[in-house]
Amino acid sequence: MTTYNEIAGRRVNFLSSDPTYVDTNSEGQVWYNSSTATLKAWLPVGTWSAGGNLNTTRAYGAGTGTQSAGLMAGGDTTPGTNTNSSENYNGIAWTTSGNMNTSKETLAGTGVQTAAVFFGGYTVPPSPTGDQSSTEKYNGTSWTTSGTMNTARRALSNSSAGTQTAALGFGGSNAASNLASTESYNGSTWTSVNSMNTARGYFAGFGSQTAAIGAGGNTTTQTSATESWNGTSWTTINSLNTARSGLAGAGTQTSGIAFGGSIPPFTGATELYNGTSWTSNPTGLSTARAGLGGGGTQTTAFAASGNTPTYTNVTEEWNFGVYSYSAAAWASGGNLNTARRALEGTGNGTQTAAIIMGGFTGSNTSATELYNGSAWTTSPATLNTARRKIGSFGTQTATLATGGTVTAVSNATESYNGTSWTTVNSMNSSKEAMGVFGIQTAGIVAGGSDASGPGFTNATESWNGTSWTTLPATINTTRADVGAFGIQSAGIIAFGSPQTAATESWNGSSWTSVNSGNTARIKPASSKNGTQTAGIVAGGSNPGVTGATESWNGTSWSNLPSMSTARNALAGAGTQSLGLVMGGDPTNGGATTTATEAWTGEVATASSKTLTTS
Amino acid sequence: MALFIYGVASNYGKDFFTAQDRQNFFLRGYPGDVWVIGATEKGALWLAERGVEKTKSEAQAIVDGEVSKAQAAYDALPEDQKTNLNRQRPTAINLP
Numbered sequence: 159m160t161t162y163n164e165i166a167g168r169r170v171n172f173l174s175s176d177p178t179y180v181d182t183n184s185e186g187q188v189w190y191n192s193s194t195a196t197l198k199a200w201l202p203v204g205t206w207s208a209g210g211n212l213n214t215t216r217a218y219g220a221g222t223g224t225q226s227a228g229l230m231a232g233g234d235t236t237p238g239t240n241t242n243s244s245e246n247y248n249g250i251a252w253t254t255s256g257n258m259n260t261s262k263e264t265l266a267g268t269g270v271q272t273a274a275v276f277f278g279g280y281t282v283p284p285s286p287t288g289d290q291s292s293t294e295k296y297n298g299t300s301w302t303t304s305g306t307m308n309t310a311r312r313a314l315s316n317s318s319a320g321t322q323t324a325a326l327g328f329g330g331s332n333a334a335s336n337l338a339s340t341e342s343y344n345g346s347t348w349t350s351v352n353s354m355n356t357a358r359g360y361f362a363g364f365g366s367q368t369a370a371i372g373a374g375g376n377t378t379t380q381t382s383a384t385e386s387w388n389g390t391s392w393t394t395i396n397s398l399n400t401a402r403s404g405l406a407g408a409g410t411q412t413s414g415i416a417f418g419g420s421i422p423p424f425t426g427a428t429e430l431y432n433g434t435s436w437t438s439n440p441t442g443l444s445t446a447r448a449g450l451g452g453g454g455t456q457t458t459a460f461a462a463s464g465n466t467p468t469y470t471n472v473t474e475e476w477n478f479g480v481y482s483y484s485a486a487a488w489a490s491g492g493n494l495n496t497a498r499r500a501l502e503g504t505g506n507g508t509q510t511a512a513i514i515m516g517g518f519t520g521s522n523t524s525a526t527e528l529y530n531g532s533a534w535t536t537s538p539a540t541l542n543t544a545r546r547k548i549g550s551f552g553t554q555t556a557t558l559a560t561g562g563t564v565t566a567v568s569n570a571t572e573s574y575n576g577t578s579w580t581t582v583n584s585m586n587s588s589k590e591a592m593g594v595f596g597i598q599t600a601g602i603v604a605g606g607s608d609a610s611g612p613g614f615t616n617a618t619e620s621w622n623g624t625s626w627t628t629l630p631a632t633i634n635t636t637r638a639d640v641g642a643f644g645i646q647s648a649g650i651i652a653f654g655s656p657q658t659a660a661t662e663s664w665n666g667s668s669w670t671s672v673n674s675g676n677t678a679r680i681k682p683a684s685s686k687n688g689t690q691t692a693g694i695v696a697g698g699s700n701p702g703v704t705g706a707t708e709s710w711n712g713t714s715w716s717n718l719p720s721m722s723t724a725r726n727a728l729a730g731a732g733t734q735s736l737g738l739v740m741g742g743d744p745t746n747g748g749a750t751t752t753a754t755e756a757w758t759g760e761v762a763t764a765s766s767k768t769l770t771t772s
Numbered sequence: 773m774a775l776f777i778y779g780v781a782s783n784y785g786k787d788f789f790t791a792q793d794r795q796n797f798f799l800r801g802y803p804g805d806v807w808v809i810g811a812t813e814k815g816a817l818w819l820a821e822r823g824v825e826k827t828k829s830e831a832q833a834i835v836d837g838e839v840s841k842a843q844a845a846y847d848a849l850p851e852d853q854k855t856n857l858n859r860q861r862p863t864a865i866n867l868p
Contacts, residue, residue: 205795208788237845238853250786264857282853313858333856359858376858422863426800441794445801467842467862468803472783477791 170197196484204428204439206417209460209473210251214243217465220267220276220316221406221451225249225458225475227271229296230451233463234263238282244296246271247460247473256300262290264449266314266330266363269322272298275343277305277327280312289332293343295322307348309339315363316406316451319370319387326367326387329375331359336377340392342367354392356383360448362407362416369411371431376403380421384436386411396435400427404448404465409456415476417461420448424466428476430456443474484760488696488707488721491738491754492533496525499743499750500546500563502591502639503606505729506686507554509738509756512731513574515559517741518546519750522564526574528554529731529738534754539578543570549594549603551686556598558582558621563590567609571626573598583625589615593633593642593651595686599623600646602664605654607638614638614655618669620646631668635660639681641695641730643688650690650710655680657700661715663690675715677706683730685737685757692734694718694757699726703746707757709734723753735759776868777811778831780804781823793818800868803838806831808867832867839865 163169171177171189176198188199212230219233219241228247235241240261245252258276265279277293289310294301311330319326323345330337338357341348354372361375368389375381382401385392398416405419412433419425426443429436447464454460459476463469498517505514510531517523524544526537545562552558555576562568569585585603592606601621608615616636618629633651640654647666652675653659659675675695682698691712698704705721721739728742737757744751776798781788782805789799797818798810807823808831809815819825826834842862846854853859 203795205791207791207794208783209786211783211785237842237859238849280857288856312856331858420860422860423865444789444794444799466801466803467846468838472801473785 204430204476204478205441206426206428206443206461206474206476208444209249209462209475210247211473212245212252212463212471213254214241214245215469215471216241216463217447217449217469218263218316219451219463220265220279220314221453221460221462222267222269222274222317223247223271223453225454225460228453228460228462229267229271229274230462231258231267231276231296232262232265232279233449233451234469236469240282244301246298247462249475252462252473255298256296258294258301259303260290260292260294264312264314264316264330264360265290266316266318266327267451268318268320268325269296273322275304275322275325277307277325277343278311278314278330293348304345305343305347307341308350309337309341311337313359313376315361315372315375316449317408317453318363319365320367324367326370328363328370328387329354329358329361329372340387352391354385355394356381356385358383360403360405362405364407364409364414365411371407371411371414373407373416373431374398374402374405374419380419384431398429398436399438400425400429402427402448404450406450406452406461408452408454408459413456415456415459417452417459417476418443418447418450418464424448430478445470445472445474484758486718486758486760488719488755488757490722491740491756492529493752493754494534494740495527495536495752496523497750497752498523498525498741499727499748501683501729501741502547502681502727503549503594503642504547504559505683505731505738505740506550506552506557507731508687509732509736511554512738512740513550513554513557514729514740515541515550515557515574516545516548516562517729522546526579529740529754534740539574541579542572542581543568545570547590549592549606551594551596551601552598553687558598558601560585560594560603560621561589561592561606567607571621585619585626586628587615587617587619589617591638591640591655591681593640593654595642595644595649596621596646602644602646602649604633604642604651604664604669605637605640629667633662633669634671635662641682641684643684643686643693644690648690650688650693652684652710652715653679653682653695653698661710673714675708676717677704677708679704679706681726681728683728683739683742685732685734686730688733694734694737696721696730696737696739696757697725697728697742699746701746703744709759721755723751723755725751725753732757774811776828777809777816777819777825778828778867779807779809779819779823779825780831780834781807781819788822789818802831802835802865802867803842804834806834806867828867835865835867839863
């Protein structure tokens with residue numbers, strides 16, 4: 159097998175935590191997170207998803223903070239109607255907070271949710287009217303006036319650069335023209351510093367007081383021009399790919415993001431800046447808009463409110479770059495209280511709510527145990543008839559157990575309601591080690607051994623919750639000791655004795671041979687609560703005990719990692735993605751085990767929290 | 773086969789659409805809670821769970837109505853505000 163080292167020329171880093179994404183040069187890095195047992199990579203996958211809605215619909219407000227601790231304040235609630243309201247965001251929902259002292263729009267804000275500063279803006283009549291120089295600090299709950307800009311201005315970048323005690327205000331416009339002037343704030347007073355090269359309003363700004371970016375905006379038309387501030391002067395650098403005004407931005411001078419705006423028309427276009435150039439992301443905001451607020455970083459940002467051209471309260475969240483992959487694997491679970499084998503066809507439920515009954519401990523047992531995802535508890539309820547090689551289907555609290563061997567094969571059937579076992583109508587023929595699937599009120603039994611020797615049967619019986627009916631359909635390959643999963647109208651039977659990998663699909667009325675498994679075996683366990691298109695089998699004998707695991711996708715079988723404890727005659731439960739096996743014979747010589755293993759299928763995740771495939 | 777399906781669905785906030793949805797199918801929002809969705813099984817399921825399907829002409833009519841309201845709001849602004857704030861009159865939006 160080709161290794162990653164042979165392909166990429168380097169080994170995968172083994173790290174206890176994810177590395178910090180630096181910039182787009184980090185793309186393609188691969189590492190293994192030993193804490194979460196996941197293989198991860200930075201990939202250029204960036205996507206906006208829906209966040210919580212603002213309580214106050216608005217546009218042309220200002221935003222700052224992070225995706226999990228954001229702040230929005232000011233703006234227009236309708237055209238020409240200013241607001242002084244502010245809201246805090248926790249990554250899920252917005253909460254209304256204290257009002258600013260002055261209602262205004264097209265202001266700028268910077269800092270964090272608990273220490274921000276908002277300044278400038280425009281207030282429509284009656285008073286105070288026109289361009290604003292006022293500056294207000296926010297402590298997470300309330301606003302305090304602190305300082306006055308040297309040049310009153312509006313149409314600032316809605317999110318600006320710096321912190322509450324070291325901010326930068328630049329650009330914007332007043333009644334006469336667009337502005338290039340820049341001012342530096344020390345927490346109490348503003349000082350004029352060198353101007354931008356291009357006067358502009360309605361642009362994106364981000365970064366720090368000594369390392370900032372101004373991008374896009376309106377000069378006489380929409381511009382793509384971008385400038386970089388080094389603490390002393392502005393330098394024109396590579397332009398945005400899409401000229402626009404009314405956009406928002408976030409991040410740092412070497413790792414930034416710009417989104418939204420008006421070309422016109424309104425756009426959701428999103429671009430990433432790496433300190434040198436802008437790269438357009440394949441997808442943008444779901445709702446195109448201008449005059450929006452935002453904050454965060456290049457990898458996790460938020461965009462809130464805006465003009466669509468109706469004003470909106472919706473928020474979108476940006477996540478960029480982490481693709482993680484958790485390989486499918488078996489993990490140890492809690493041990494059975496009673497070691498047992500001869501569990502062919504036994505067990506059902508889910509990985510966190512399973513049941514096992516009967517089996518062989520040296521003699522037949524009637525013991526029933528219940529699993530909660532970590533430990534087995536012996537149920538006070540026992541089978542009315544102790545036996546082995548029982549067929550069972552259903553859930554932990556609604557199970558049917560049928561057939562098996564007492565001293566001879568049996569057709570006895572018992573129903574479990576979560577508290578006790580009740581004998582119900584028997585199968586039409588006695589047998590053991592059948593293929594079984596379904597729920598307590600609707601199941602299928604197929605194949606099995608109808609004598610204590612190798613007298614295999616191909617018969618199919620159907621259970622309707624009250625009685626058994628022998629169906630005219632028979633399985634194509636007569637056998638016992640099989641794997642099986644599904645529901646009464648759609649199931650799979652596979653593998654079995656005599657040793658085979660033959661697989662058949664049940665459609666409610668007939669059996670059809672489909673693609674065989676890879677490793678012929680007898681006495682495997684299966685994900686009993688799987689479906690006709692998704693299941694696993696594990697373990698068995700071929701002829702020695704094996705831990706081999708195979709997954710069925712509705713068409714074919716594929717090999718998966720093996721169990722830790724190879725064994726046969728074990729029980730199974732769960733599904734293709736979350737399976738469970740327990741008990742069995744690890745020697746193929748009559749030994750018993752209490753071992754339980756839990757199966758988790760592969761999981762791939764993009765953007766840290768979505769795109770789940772398995 | 774049509775590339776898009778159209779519908780109306782009210783954005784209820786967090787996880788109304790997920791990053792998974794955005795990667796699975798085209799999704800774009802418009803005024804009036806109108807959504808244009810890629811014509812895939814997953815896209816159709818997303819809409820069925822959140823709103824109601826519309827024809828393209830029905831969806832376009834809703835958007836046109838919202839744009840008309842926005843234009844009326846703009847037209848009602850005093851001339852000095854239109855000039856001072858460098859706002860432009862909303863233009864028609866044509867659904868894809």
